[in-house]
Structures are given as structure tokens and as C-alpha cells.
Amino acid sequence: MEKNFKMLAKTLYGFEELLAQELRQLGASNVETGTRNVTFKGDLGFMYKANLCCRTAIKILKPITVFNIFTEKDLYKKVYEIPWENYMDKEGSLAVDATVFSDHFTHSQYISLKTKDAIVDRFRDKEGIRPDVDLDHPTLRINIHIDRNICTVSLDSSGQSLHKRGYKVATTLAPINEVLAAGLIMLSGWTGQCDLMDPMCGGGTILTEAAMIACNIPANLNRKEFGFENWPDFDVDLYELIEASALKKVRDFHFKIYGSDKDARVLERAEENIKSANLEEFISIKEQDFFESKKETGRQLFMVFNPPYDERLSANIEELYSSIGNTLKRGYSNTQAWMITSSMEALKHVGLRPSRKIKLYNGKLESRFVKYEMYEGSRKAKKQGREFKEEE
Incomplete structure (x- = not known):
């Protein structure tokens, strides 16, 4: 063999x-x-x-x-x-x-x-x-x-699905899958090279996955069990050697990961999940309405978020997505803003032309992961603010 x-x-x-x-x-x-x-x-x-x-x-x-x-x-x-x-x-x-x-x-x-x-x-x-x-x-x-x-x-060999990382101890309505959250961050190109923000952070999944990516922490370090641990040939010494080797590759992170949500009860659950993952020192969250916010620093910022689609969370889609576009234009220059939505109609109301649009699925919902580049300077800002016609 x-x-x-x-x-x-x-x-x-x-x-x-x-x-x-x-x-x-x-x-x-x-x-x-x-x-x-x-x-x-x-x-x-x-x-x-x-x-x-x-x-x-x-x-x-x-x-x-x-x-x-x-x-x-x-x-x-x-x-x-x-x-x-x-x-x-x-x-x-x-x-x-x-x-x-x-x-x-x-x-x-x-x-x-x-x-x-x-x-x-x-x-x-x-x-x-x-x-x-x-x-x-x-x-x-x-x-x-x-x-x-x-x-x-x-x-x-996995047992339960690997999206069940083990750190999520408090659930929220319409939580994002951990594998999906990690993949969105990776598709965005963010690896820890600057600040990252989730302005609608819910239970904190995107923030938690981002911190693990930035620090190179093994994705499933917090899992209680893998399927292979019950196999007759399971080599516990070899597994512990693999785990120790992976932990030696954990690295420092020198920027900020922060999130906000307007629901204080949801933020309490996010805090529980972040604490369960032992990532409190890397992530800060606060109660805040994104539409009343502005960027905290002049540094480059990546934004990755999962706004309501009017599927599992009800929302006035036209007003919500129009407000997203207006907030980005008004307060978030020098920002790469990425969001996922299953509502193609909603994207028409953002008022910005996406520089990338990637087809994905959130559960069974066909979705788009879109990127808006918010530049500094009036000429580029005007270019970004042109009414966007949906690309085929």
C-alpha cells in the first residue's frame, strides 16, 4: 500500500x-x-x-x-x-x-x-x-x-461539516456559514495587510474568520473532534505533531479588525463567539448604525459584509442598499468595500459601479459578491458615483 x-x-x-x-x-x-x-x-x-x-x-x-x-x-x-x-x-x-x-x-x-x-x-x-x-x-x-x-x-475523515469550527457558542438570526465567511475574505484579497471592518457584523463570524486568517491560526483549531479520531488507525501522536507544527506558524497582526451592529443583543452574542475563539485582543466591536458612521482613520480599509437580502431578514431593500452606497461615498474613501447579496435588484440601488462581481451561493441562494473601490479625490469619487447599470 x-x-x-x-x-x-x-x-x-x-x-x-x-x-x-x-x-x-x-x-x-x-x-x-x-x-x-x-x-x-x-x-x-x-x-x-x-x-x-x-x-x-x-x-x-x-x-x-x-x-x-x-x-x-x-x-x-x-x-x-x-x-x-x-x-x-x-x-x-x-x-x-x-x-x-x-x-x-x-x-x-x-x-x-x-x-x-x-x-x-x-x-x-x-x-x-x-x-x-x-x-x-x-x-x-x-x-x-x-x-x-x-x-x-x-x-x-471530517465527521461533522468543517464549517462547524467549534467557536460559535451563541447563534443569531440568519448567521453566515464559517466557510463562506472565510472564502469571502480570501476572495477579497485581504490577508492582514491593513485594517478590516464588518459594519453589519451580526454574530461576528466574518470578524472571527478574518482574525484567524490574519494571524494564520488553523481554521479548525477549536473543533472538539474530527471523524478520523474514531478510526482504528488514528495516530494521536502524529496528529499532535501536526497541530504543534501548525501552531508554530501563527503570526502577529499589527492592524485593526473591527465591527459594528445596531442591535446590542446581537453584539452580545458576537462577543461570546469572539471570546470563545480566544480572539478578543484582535477584534473590537461596538453598537453603531453604519449609516451614521464614518471611517475612523485615513489608512487603507477593507470592508467585508453580509447585508440583509430580504430573504431571512426583512428589510426595505431599495432604501437599505441606497443607504449603503451613500454611506460609502460620504464617509469611506480609500476603502475596498465587498458585500454579498442574493438580491440582484438590490444592487441597482447602491448607486455605485462594482469593479468586480463574483457568482457564489449562500446556502441555496444564488448570490453575488461585489467589490466597490472608494478612491480618495474628487475626480475619482465622481467617477465612482455615476449611476450604475447592472452588468450582465
Whole structure:
């Protein structure tokens, strides 16, 4: 058995190149991008490192076999033949996730059920006991991917989705996904080279992810557990070595990360989350209405925020987005302002022409991540203030 093996990292639409770059920088080989995924090769230690350090990965899967299937009986037979006793104890528990792109197989939950049946039947026949199913905290999480007639069976080394970093102890209405927040900051080009602001910070996710990026803190340092920790071959000494090596690369940050929100109750939750992540010394937040604010310094500023879309949070879209544009023009020169929205109509009311527009998804909502460059000087300010016609 070769030391390096193939793995697949799942990500969000639009983050494939970001994740590929992360994996290359960490030392992966044979990195190739797909749609919402990146394949790569590495050894056991690299699998631990990818889970610990990747900011834009949702799952790190380890494929163990690939086969052709044409019927549900084929699936059951092939899965039954896999030596599952090598991957989990008979008294353990399992969960199965399935993704299906096939004319023959159309119901992913049924595929999950048939897979589970094959595994527990094998244990019953060979060990005399059927493992339990535990959808929340299984000993082994298994991923089935069917593309037409090709079935790939993988072990899920992450366990729960990697967006669950472990620091979010207080929730807010319509919170932004941690992987999405990190990816937005990375797409903006901000790495800690200047101040960063989130003027509608909610529970503080964008601020927290920004601080971890600026200080090069491993993304999933605060997680309580990864899936691979329950595997029979888990090497705790190797994992601790990987973690210690990653922590040696943490760096100082000499600028400001700050946020605001007009809801004091929301800010209390943000403070709890920031404290849970041990990042209070890098992040400051205050109660403030963005539309009554001005930039605090003359230094360059990056702004990354997630305003209401009138989807999960109700808002007067025309008034809100017009106020965003007016506030940026009035008080935020020498600023790169980035925001994500699923409301294409709302962008028409900002009154600024975006210099970039990137298609992403926030959950199931097709969105745009747009950049407004607020220059210093009247000529450029006038140019920025021209009425913007939406680009196709």
C-alpha cells in the first residue's frame, strides 16, 4: 500500500481555486479542481493537516473503493463485500451520506438506507451483532457518491461539516456559514495587510474568520473532534505533531479588525463567539448604525459584509442598499468595500459601479459578491458615483 493516497475535499461553489491553492500551500500533490470539490494526494498526516487547516473545505473524504453498479442489488452486494470490520468496531455506530447523479438511482436517502443495510448485515453475519446508526455522532461516517453507474465509497475523515469550527457558542438570526465567511475574505484579497471592518457584523463570524486568517491560526483549531479520531488507525501522536507544527506558524497582526451592529443583543452574542475563539485582543466591536458612521482613520480599509437580502431578514431593500452606497461615498474613501447579496435588484440601488462581481451561493441562494473601490479625490469619487447599470 502506497504511503500517499487520493482524497477529495468538498467546498462551496466558487471556492474551488481557493481550496486548491490552500491544499498546494499545505503540501498536497496531484491537486485538481472539480465542481464544488478538489481532489489531491497526501499521506495520513496530510489528511489530519487538511482537516485542521483548510478554511474553505467542508469535508475531506478518503475513497476506499470504486465500482460499477446498475441495480440496487449491485449496490448492496458490492458494499457488503467491503471489509468494514477493518474500519470500525462491531460495537461502534455509523451514518451514511449519499450524493446521486444517475438515471438509474434517483433517491439519495434510499441509497443511504441500502448502504447501511449492507454494512450492518455484514457485521451481523460475521460478528453476530449489528452496529447502531447514529446520524449525529457516529463512530464512522461513510459517503456514497454515484455518478451514472459509477459508485465511489469513501470514509468521511471530517465527521461533522468543517464549517462547524467549534467557536460559535451563541447563534443569531440568519448567521453566515464559517466557510463562506472565510472564502469571502480570501476572495477579497485581504490577508492582514491593513485594517478590516464588518459594519453589519451580526454574530461576528466574518470578524472571527478574518482574525484567524490574519494571524494564520488553523481554521479548525477549536473543533472538539474530527471523524478520523474514531478510526482504528488514528495516530494521536502524529496528529499532535501536526497541530504543534501548525501552531508554530501563527503570526502577529499589527492592524485593526473591527465591527459594528445596531442591535446590542446581537453584539452580545458576537462577543461570546469572539471570546470563545480566544480572539478578543484582535477584534473590537461596538453598537453603531453604519449609516451614521464614518471611517475612523485615513489608512487603507477593507470592508467585508453580509447585508440583509430580504430573504431571512426583512428589510426595505431599495432604501437599505441606497443607504449603503451613500454611506460609502460620504464617509469611506480609500476603502475596498465587498458585500454579498442574493438580491440582484438590490444592487441597482447602491448607486455605485462594482469593479468586480463574483457568482457564489449562500446556502441555496444564488448570490453575488461585489467589490466597490472608494478612491480618495474628487475626480475619482465622481467617477465612482455615476449611476450604475447592472452588468450582465
